[in-house]
Amino acid sequence: MSNSFNSYIDNKKIDTVLLFLFKANEASIDLLETIEKLPTYGKVEAFIFNVYLSKIFLKKINPYLFKEIQNAYDATIIASLEDWELNLKVPDITDFVNYRASFFMDELEAMQMNENWLPSRLYYVFYENPLTNNPRPSMNFPNIVRFQFSFVEMMKSVKESVEIIDSQIK
Numbered sequence: 001m002s003n004s005f006n007s008y009i010d011n012k013k014i015d016t017v018l019l020f021l022f023k024a025n026e027a028s029i030d031l032l033e034t035i036e037k038l039p040t041y042g043k044v045e046a047f048i049f050n051v052y053l054s055k056i057f058l059k060k061i062n063p064y065l066f067k068e069i070q071n072a073y074d075a076t077i078i079a080s081l082e083d084w085e086l087n088l089k090v091p092d093i094t095d096f097v098n099y100r101a102s103f104f105m106d107e108l109e110a111m112q113m114n115e116n117w118l119p120s121r122l123y124y125v126f127y128e129n130p131l132t133n134n135p136r137p138s139m140n141f142p143n144i145v146r147f148q149f150s151f152v153e154m155m156k157s158v159k160e161s162v163e164i165i166d167s168q169i170k
Contacts, residue, residue, distance in 0.1 A: 014069050017169060018076050021058075024161030025050040031154045032126070035146045041130035044084050048097055049122075050158050051077050052104050057162040065169060089131050096131075103135055123147045 029046045032038060038046060055073070059066040081093050090096040103125075111117045120137035123144045129135075138144055 013169060014072050017065065017069055017165060018073055020161070020165045020168075021051075021054055021073065022076070022080070024158065024165070025054060028154045028157040028161070031157055032147070032150050035150045036127065036143060038126060039130060040084075041086075041089065042126045044081065044086060045100070045125050045130045046154075047080070047084075048077075048100050049104050049126075050154070052101050053108075053155060053158045054162050057159050058166070061162060062166045062169075065166060086131075099133075118144050119148050119151050120144050122151065 025047060028050050029038070029043060032046055051073075055066065055070075058069075077097065078093055081087075081097070086093050086096070103121075107119065107122055111119070118141075120139075121135045123140065124138040125132060125135045127143070127147070128138055128140070
């Protein structure tokens with residue numbers, strides 16, 4: 001790799017990385033639906049989660065690539081959410097995405113800190129009440145337990161996809 005990362009990646013490669021990240025996110029969402037079909041805005045929630053997760057993994061795996069694509073990735077995410085007409089459901093898409101990122105960060109920290117953690121609030125926003133401003137724990141324990149397995153598989157898929165994308169861009 002050269003000393004200047006800007007010479008390492010051009011706009012075409014950035015577009016390719018973004019396309020691969022989006023395809024990986026879509027494929028990962030499919031893992032959730034093997035157990036239970038997501039409602040339309042539940043897919044939006046899962047998309048936002050996967051984007052957040054892919055950013056975490058990419059920043060850890062290749063901070064240079066992350067820095068290079070971050071602005072384009074964020075802009076593409078907002079445009080995609082507008083295509084889903086999220087702007088008709090939430091007052092400000094960027095604020096909502098930032099709010100969800102904070103919520104997802106809290107959930108991931110809880111998962112790491114507590115071996116008995118159940119993704120009941122994630123299940124709630126993915127399946128029961130997508131786009132809510134007040135994620136609360138679901139009480140649908142049989143579905144939450146099944147969801148937990150597919151959720152972990154989805155997270156593994158996102159990480160593996162980011163690793164593959166990174167290895168292909170070098």
